[in-house]
Each structure stands twice: as C-alpha cells, then as structure tokens.
Amino acid sequence: MADNALGRFLRARREATTPPTLHRRRTPGLRRGELADRAGISVEYLTRLERGTDRSPSGQVLSALADALTMTADERVHLYRLIKADTNCAPAPPPPLRSTVHAMLDALEPTAAAVLSPAGDVLASTARFREISGLDDEQNLVRFAFSPRALAHYPDWDQIANDRAAALRAAADLGDHAAATLAFELSITAGAAFSDRYQAAASLPPATGTERWGPHLLVFEMLYLSGEGDHRLMTYFSQH
DSSP: OGGGHHHHHHHHHHHHSOOSOOSOOSSOSOOHHHHHHHHTOOHHHHHHHHHTSOOOOOHHHHHHHHHHTTOOHHHHHHHHHHHHTTOOOOOOOOOOOOHHHHHHHHHHTTSEEEEEOTTOBEEEEOHHHHHHSOOTTOOBHHHHHTSTTHHHHOTTHHHHHHHHHHHHHHHHHTTOHHHHHHHHHHHHHTTHHHHHHHHHOOSOOOSEEEEEETTEEEEEEEEEOTTSTTOEEEEEEEOO
16 A cells, blocks of 8 residues: 555544534544544554554454544445555456356346355356346445445345345355455445444355345245355246
C-alpha cells in the first residue's frame, strides 16, 4: 500500500465525522480517543493504524471502524480495497472445468443450473440461471447475497443470507483460501449483517430446499462433482 493510504483515509474520515459535542474545537472531527471508544479499540492501536506502523488490521477491527465512522457502502468497499492493495495473496484462479461438465449444463437447459466453487463463485451456468439469478455482472452468490440489490431480489433474504454465510464458513473452515479471503472482504463491506451470521453458523447449509428469487419459487438440489475440487452443481426447478 503506497504511502500509508489506509492511515490517510482513516484519519480523513475521522476528521470529517461530526463530534459528539457542539463546543468549538481547534481541530475538526472526532478525536482519536472518541473514535477508539466508538470502535472498541485502544487509542494506541488507532494511532498505529493512522501512522501506518500497523497495516494488518483484522476484518473485525475494520468493520468496527467503518461502523464508528458511519461509512457508506462505497466507503466500506474502498476501505477493503486499500487493504487488498497491500497484499499479494489473491486466491489462485480455479482450474478450467471439464468439457463434460459444460456438456451437462447444456443438456440441463432450460433448467436454471450452475457450477459453484466452494467460495460460491459461479464457474459456469445455464442461460436460465443467468436470466433469473439477478447476478448481472456479479459472479459470486455469497457476495451478491450481501449486496444492496439482494434485499429486493430475495423475498426471504434472511434465510438465504444465513445459508450463504454458513456455506462460506464451512468452506473456509476446511481450508479454502478463496472462501477465507471473501469472508474477510464481506466482514468489512457488509459489516455485521454478514459477520454475525458467519460467526453464528453452526450447521452445514442445506443440500436441498426452496428459495424465492424475485417472483420465482424454486426447489434446489446440490450435487458435488467428482474430481472437481469440491465444486457443486446447483439445480433450481420452478415450483408451481
């Protein structure tokens, strides 16, 4: 991260945040102690973050700071990107799927179906899946579930959010690096809506059940693909 961009951003947001008192001050915004109290961290630690002597805060700390500074969704994403820019540990791209897997998806048309990585990346899908999934340019089901658009797309958002967080937790606990990386990202960008569910996940997500996507009531089935690194085939059938 060049020239302590994270520290500069945190300090700028602190100085732009309205203090709890109306008395005139010589310096703008929140004092370090006030922000540290709001975020539940020490003043010393906040000082190290702003000065750039500590550049590896946890997702929990960054989420607490984002909440304390009432960051917008765009500001949370920017905060995550500042951390990501300082690391060189991006997950390796998944290997290409076998041609027979793509042929299977072609044979499933017009059923909504997709092959997912353990972290929820859509690796391949049918046209029907792309039509009704609501993903548009997003290529990860878990990230989409905790985006602003998901609330309108999923009438039963709370259930789906719980299941998506549980699936990501299960993958991360089994050592999937991409899942752990995404969990860190969402702990910042989605905050408590994700983190509370992720920490509370106590069971595996269902392998079959129902979900509502917009006006569509769907029955889903999950199957693991042999020899494909724990990739899952998800099929969604309309229930009338």
